[in-house]
Structure formats: structure tokens, C-alpha cells
Amino acid sequence: MTSQFSLKKDFPIFVTRPDLVYLDNAATSLTPSCVLKAMDDYYSSCRGTVTRGVYQISEEATSQYESVRERTAVFLNTKPEQIIFMPGTTHGLNMIASGLRDDIKPHHTIITTALNHHAHFVPWQRLVDPDHFFVCPLTDTLGIDEDFLLTHIDENTFLVALPLISNVTGGRIDAPSLTRKIKDINPRTLIVLDAAQAMLNESVTPEDYSCDFLCFSGHKMYGPTGIGVLWGKTEALSLLEPFVVGGDMITEVTTTHTTYRALPHRLEPGTPNISGVIGLGAAIDYIGNLDLSQLHNHKHGLIAYCFDELQNAFGDDITIFSDPGNITSILSFALKGIHPHDLAGYLDTHNICVRAGNHCAQPLHYEFLGIPATTRISVGAYTTRADIDFFINKTKEARMLYQKPTV
Template sequence: MTLDVEAVRKDFPILSREVHGKPLVYLDSANSAQKPQAVIDAEADFYAQHYANVARAVHTLGSEATNAFEGARDKVAAFLNAPSRDEIIFTANITAALNLLAYSFSNASTFPGADQFRLGPGDEVVVTEMEHHSNLVPWQLLCQRTGATFRWIPIHGDGPNSGRLVESAIDEVITERTKIVSFVYQSNALGTINPVERIIARAKAVGAYTIVDAAQAAPHLPLDVQALGADFVAFTGHKLYGPSGVGVLWGRYELLAAMPPFLGGGEMIETVSMQGTTYAEPPHRFEAGTPMIAQAVALGAAVDYVTGLGMHDIREHEQALTAYALDALQTVPDLSIIGPSTPVDRGATISFAIKGVHPHDVAQLLDEDGIAVRAGHHCARPVCVRYGVPATTRASFGIYTTTAEIDALVAGVRRVQEVFAR
């Protein structure tokens, strides 16, 4: 089945509005995707008709809220093909999910039976050079707290492999000293889709834990945690056409059951006394306090929405868009693609630079034409350093993006060049 983009667009009320008197062309989905009416309605209906706290009340509203919240957990588990719903942890976003892991690992030294997670001098944590800051800073902090060493797999900054990992470095950087390998599935700055299976296989061979940042993968391609073989996978709701304020951490149950908690408080406990505390089983061990109830319910609606469209069809639609956009943008003089210039193993995110024009100026002038893109280092500053640029302009696509909108982007870029040529 082919994705009916025009029908999809009708589900997103914001796409009918104008900006500066021009039809909105929204090309910033990698930053945050827009929301279909079904998601907006799900959150509004929960607040209007079913709101109460979860797992704390026996009254009708409390039961309805708990059922809706736990129902969302079931939907996410099915979306990821997780073996158990108890492997799904709701967090505030993917940043919170990655910090949860990093701080839980650093708590291992004081948690009974958690020696397998303990890090110290001589141990190494490996990431890649294309990571979002959310998958860099928590691990740098963990290494500072524990004395472990922070390492990374570099990327090619030019040539035919521009924007891709240096293949030989995977085996060189991931060694018997490696304890954690945390890496992005699809780069938010480059669009690169990494060789996930290859990295996980190497990490397994040396006994390291693997963590996959799937923030940019979850909205764009099928995710099957059992097929991936990773130990942990995380994504965020607002990029998956869901609300902000909710994210997901999936982990193998046997690891979660042995892992120390990060936050302490209500709901994550088994028993509490003045002498000490014992902790609940996963996932509640990692969901201290009142959770993001309405947001999780709306995320469940977003999962229903994309599942109904079909993740394989979404992937095919966006592959075609990416190929079309790469070809179109490369017809523009003095425009450089930052990252892979072909659609092979890449997602629907394209960063570029225009000679003589700062990316912020590009974005501002495009906005005057109603075209929303992002300019900056996209919370991936090491990528800009690798390419020797202060920032890039980034256009990113979603299920509602059309080739006509890409044509508008290209025409807008040409107008920007005309303005700066005067």
C-alpha cells in the first residue's frame, strides 16, 4: 500500500495555517513533528473525561486513568515488538531516558547485586562522533564520576563516505575494555543511518552493553528490539507525532531487574521504613512520582496512528522524498550537502550550507516565505566541528511532506542567494 499523503495532511490541523501570509511549509520534523487530530483529541479527552492519578486510587477515575496509562504501555511494547510490557519505561523524553541509564550505572557501586553495571578506571564508554548532545554529555559525566574513559568512533568529513562512520574504527575503538556502547541509529544532523547490527555484534563480542538512540529512527522506519539485539533502546514522543513531555526507554527485563534506580520517591518502592527501602520491579522501579499520564495516553494514540499508516509505507515514502530532495538541492550552485549525498542508508533529514550565507540568515529568509527549517548545530556540535562549519541549515521531512514542499524549499534557497547577491 502506498502512503496517501494528501489524506494524511488532512489529519494535521496546523498544516492548513499560513505564516507571513504564505502557506506553511513545515520542514522541521526532526526537531519536533506536528500532531494529528487523533493525538490532540486523545490528550484533550483524557483531561476532560478521565483525569486522575494512576495506581493510587480505587475510584472510577483512578481506574480509568490507570487503564489508559498502562494501555499506552501495551501499545508501545507492541510497536517495538518488545517481549514484555514490563520492559517499557516512560520517561520525560529521550534525554531523560539516557540520563536514567547513565545515573543508574553510576549507582551500581551501592546497589546489591549490580556489580555488572559498575564502571571504574580501565573501563571505557564508546559513542560516535555524530551523537546528539543527549547521547554525549550523560556518558561524559558518567566517566567523570567513575574514572572510566570516554571514547568515540569518528566520522568521515569528506569524500564518498562523508557523514558515515569510519568502518575500521568500529573494531579499533570497541575493545575488551569497553563496558558501554551508546550510539545513534539515525543521525539528527546528517541523516546517516548507522550499521546498527554491525556495531551491536562487535559490542556483544567484547561483552559490552549496547544502547541505541532511536529518536530519529522511531518515526521513520520499523523498529523491532528483538531483531536489533540491543540491550536498551530509547526514543521520544514528540518526534513520533505524539506530545512533548514523554519518552520511552526499553530494556531487557533481566537487566532492568538487576539495575539500580535513578530517582527515588513514590511508586518506585516495594517497602519503605525509617531503616531502609526496597524497590519495585521494573518498570515501576524507574517511574518515580506522578508520571506523564496524559502524554503517555496521547503517545499511545500516536503509535496507533503511525501503525495504521504502516511503518514500511512511511519508510518508502520518506526514502522517495529524500532521493528527490537530494537531487533537487544539488542543482543549486554553491550549496553543499553536509552528510551523505546519496539516499543509501540515510533518513529524511538533510543539512546543507550555502557559500557566503550564514545558516541563520537562510532560515530567517525561508521563514518569510512560510518555510520552516532549523538552523544551528542541532545539538550535535562535534559534527559541525568535523565539517569546519559554524552551523548548518537543516530540512527534515515527515509523513505529511510533499515533493511540492521540497520544490518550495529549493526555490526559497535560490531566492536567499539572490538576496545576498545584491
């Protein structure tokens, strides 16, 4: 077990850029050497395609690829055939929405929340008329208004789309309890969870929630870009009509009809992102060797510290859009006197990476928080308290520079 944080030594970017203060982990995380090595080994030693070749390197690649499915299943405490590899959370959610399109009837409703990322909002918005699409508002502490949600569930509710952790506020929802309450009202309502921000903040075991589908991206959990996972209950995955068809996912094609392979291959058309899957496997192994509760405490402690330091430094001039009682690894704020883009630009001149904008959550910013943009910081296993102190000092400096002189 690795028990020491920070883990900068595992991430070669800190050799290339020793001054980097990377506080945009909610957008994408950095990559440890073991992930780079696993992908490099694939390209240099068994660069073949999967499932089709009858020669050694292809068989080796196939066995590595399928072994990642098994390790991912162990990581999620589920079955390998419930793991579908795809390019990421966005693709997974769109795969579900497209696969269910023919099951939607005119009386059906869909419920989402103001906290959802566009990837978990737009695919659902496209499926029903605006008057059948409900967006659950927020409570004063930036949580989901459960009363609104539960009173809108009835026999017509086709699907509920929830995030496990907001990519803006960092707040986690009580998914085990909330999903159970939804199913108690209508067991046929499908529940889709976006776990993109949750994988490195809590232990994610889909069976702990009363959900039907769950998606996440490898690049937010120290894996490579372009690879992610769609998990589904077997009966839920069987509902999905493949929205991309072609090679690898068929059993028979004649001039008159086509039959598809069983899950999971039915939903993995074409040549997959083989090196990406292998890299994801290495990331899962890497995470598996960390003391996860220590990692969570480390990151959540840094954000709690940052919250207090920002509040002390700027008092009434800062609005922090995170609940101090529900802290994970993300914090967003607006500071009087400086636009988020100006702040992010200034911080960048000191090698500090933060995110500025609406973070793919326009309904949340414009219609619920009443602000077009925020500055977001999000920490990783390699973030240190010195990184946070440096960020706070440079934010103070930026504010002094940009503040309009009072006359």
C-alpha cells in the same frame, strides 16, 4: 490502511496555518487530531491519577495508561515490563547513565561516535576520564568508522553509545550487524541505542539489535511533547539504580529502609505524564494504521529529490552533509554566501520552517565537518513535493539577496 500521502488533513495546524511548510520534523513532528482528542478525552472524562486511586476515574486512567504500555510493547515486539515511560530520549539516556554510575570502575572505557546528539554524548562523557572516552570518527561517506570502533573494544569497554540515525546527516547505521560484532568481541559491553530519529524511518524492534537499552521520544513520532520510552533488556534494566526516588516506585518505606517495586514501576517515580502517555498511545495507533513502508518511501523519496534539486541549483557552492546512498528523512547542508541563520530567517518570512545551527551536535560540526553550522531540513508524512519545490525556490531567492556583489 491509509495509503495516501500527504496526510495534511489529519494535522489541524494546517487548518490554522494553511501556508505552513514544516521542514523541521527531526526537531519535533506535528500532532494529528487523534492524539489531541485522546489527551482531551482523558482530561474531560477520566482525569484521575494512576495506580493510587480506588475510585472509578483513577482506575480508568490506570487502565488506559497501562494499555499504552502494552500497545507500545506490541509496537516494539517486546514485553510491557521492558517499557519505561519517561519525559523523552534525553531523560532516558540520563537515567541509564546515572543508574550505572556506581558500576563504572577506573579501568573502564566508553565509546561514542561523532554522529551522536549531545543527549547521547554528554551523559557518557561525564562518566569517565577523557582518556577513557573514545569518539569514533567518520568515514568519507559520513558513516561510523567501524574499524576504529571495533579495534577500541576490549575487555575494559563498559559501554558503547550509538545512534540508529544521525539527526544531522540522516544516515542510518547498520545496527544489527555492528552491535553483533561488538558483542562478539566483548559480550559484557553494554550497548545503548538512540532511536530518537529512527522511529518513523524504519521498523524499530530492539530485539533485532544486540543492544541492552534503547530510547526514543514521542514528540518526534506525532505524539505529544514530554513523553518518551526507555526500553531495556530485563537484566539490563535491573542494573539501573533509580536516580529519582519517591512515591509510586516503592513497596515499603520504614524509618530504616526502603524497598522498590518491580520493573517497570521501579523506574517510574512520582505522578507520571498521564496525558502524555495516553497521547503517545494514540500516536502509536495512528502510525500503526499507516502503511509504514509507503511512508518511509514517501519521505526518503522527497529527501532524495531535494538532494538532487539542491545539487542542480547550487553545484559546487553547496556542500550537502548527507550520503546519497544512505538517505532517510533528514538532509543538512552549507551554502556558500549565506549563513544558515540568515537563510532560516528568510525562509521563515515565507512560512517555511527549517533548522539552522549545530543541531545539538557540536563535536560533529566543529571537530569533524569543520563548520560551525548547517541548515537542516527534515520531512514528515504531510510533506509534499510542492513543499520541497517552494523551499528550493525560496532558498535560491535568499541566496541572491544575501550574496555579496562581486567587484
